[in-house]
Amino acid sequence: MRSGDSVRTLGVVGTGAIGVSWVVLGLQHGLDVVAWDPADGAEERLRAQVPEGGLRFADGLEEVGAAADLVLESGPERLDVKREIFAALDEAAPADVLLTSSSSGLMPSTFQDxxxxxxxxxxxxxxxxxxxxxxxxxxxGGAATKPEAIEAALDTLRHLGKRPIHIRREVPGHVANRLQAALWREAYHLVDQGIVSVADIDTAIADGPGLRWSLLGPFATQHLSGGPGGLGHVLEHLGPPMVEWWDDLGHPELTAGLVEKLVDGVDEEFDGTSAEDLVARRDQALRRLLEIKTDLGLG
Known part of the structure; x- marks a missing residue:
């Protein structure tokens, strides 16, 4: 499988928010990028966001598959669409070219066949x-994915400056989204029950545990909170009450009423703040945070 510095041309299928960002990543690392999206005006929108050289907009999926050393697919989160895309890419791409999906929850076995x-x-x-x-x-990886493909993907992503993790068994939503979903479930429940506002939920995470989680993960953070005894001490003394909290967690239904309450809460929290401006400041803060983590050996 082509990997690491043998990847010279990056293929990107789908040029929405994720696809555009993949394009930027490839260009930042000096790769040629060939992209394709069937939507009307997709090429114009992409070039307006990424006015750099090294970018070619293809005429179709087959051109991407034939030209790329690695393909990153970021199309709609629909199984029927994924299956069509990967069938076409598989037809066109050389046998040693990895075909990957950015799917946030679909399992590869459902479309690799x-x-x-x-x-x-x-x-x-x-x-x-x-x-x-x-x-x-x-x-x-899916049921048919070879270990060599997994290793090639990990190697290439590290070469591109990423911190990849290998999910060893397929589950819907993978891992990080499942962790997020667990938090969101309880957050929605707390708002639905009138226990706290949407804005205060965001404050509780962004100005509380989220600060520590952005530096060290939940296990490492919990270990450090245990003092000399570490995680073992925490689980011995705080494990039993934590199990009681688990039993008390909510199971909200995403009703129209709850959706309205959540949306209204976010609107109230933003209070006219420009989402575009907030995204720009968030990305600036992310860059600074990543630099700090690297400087301190936490990244």
Whole structure:
């Protein structure tokens, strides 16, 4: 499988928010990028966001597959669409070219069998938005994926400055999204029950545990909170009450009423703040945070 510095041309299928960010990442690392998206005006929108050289907009999927050393697919989160895309890419791409999907929750076994030639090189490489800044990528193989494909994906992503993790068994939503979903479930429940506001939930995480989690993960953070006894001390003394909290966690239904309450809460929290401006400041802060983590050996 082509990997690491043998990847010279990056293929990007789908040029929405994730696809554009993949394009930026490739160009930042000096790769040629060939991209394709069937939507009307997609090329114009992409070039307006990425006015750099080294970018070619293809006429179709087959051109991307034939030209790329690595393909990153970021199309709609629909299984029927994924199967069509990967069947076409598999037809066009050389056998040693990895075909990866950015799917946030679909399992690769559900679409790699649409590839008649080389399903063994198909896997999920799920990034976090925006991929050109956030280091995490979840690598998930399917039933037909060969270990060599997994290793090639991990190697290439590290070469591109990412922090990939290998998800060893397929589960819906992979890992990070499942962790997020667990938090969101309780957050929605607390808002639904009138216990706290949407804005205060955001404050509770952004100005509380989220600060520590952005530096060290939940296990490492919990270990440090245990003093000399570490995680063992924490689980011995705080484990039993934590189990009681688990039993008390909510199971909200995403009703129209709850959706309205959540949306209204976010609107109130933003209070006219420009989302575009907030995204720009968030990305600036992400860059600074990543620099600090690197300088301190935490990244």
């Amino acid at each position: 649409a590839c008649a030639h080389h399903p063994e090189r198909v896997l999920v490489a799920h990034p976090f938005n925006p991929p050109h800044l956030v280091p995490l990528v979840e690598v998930v």
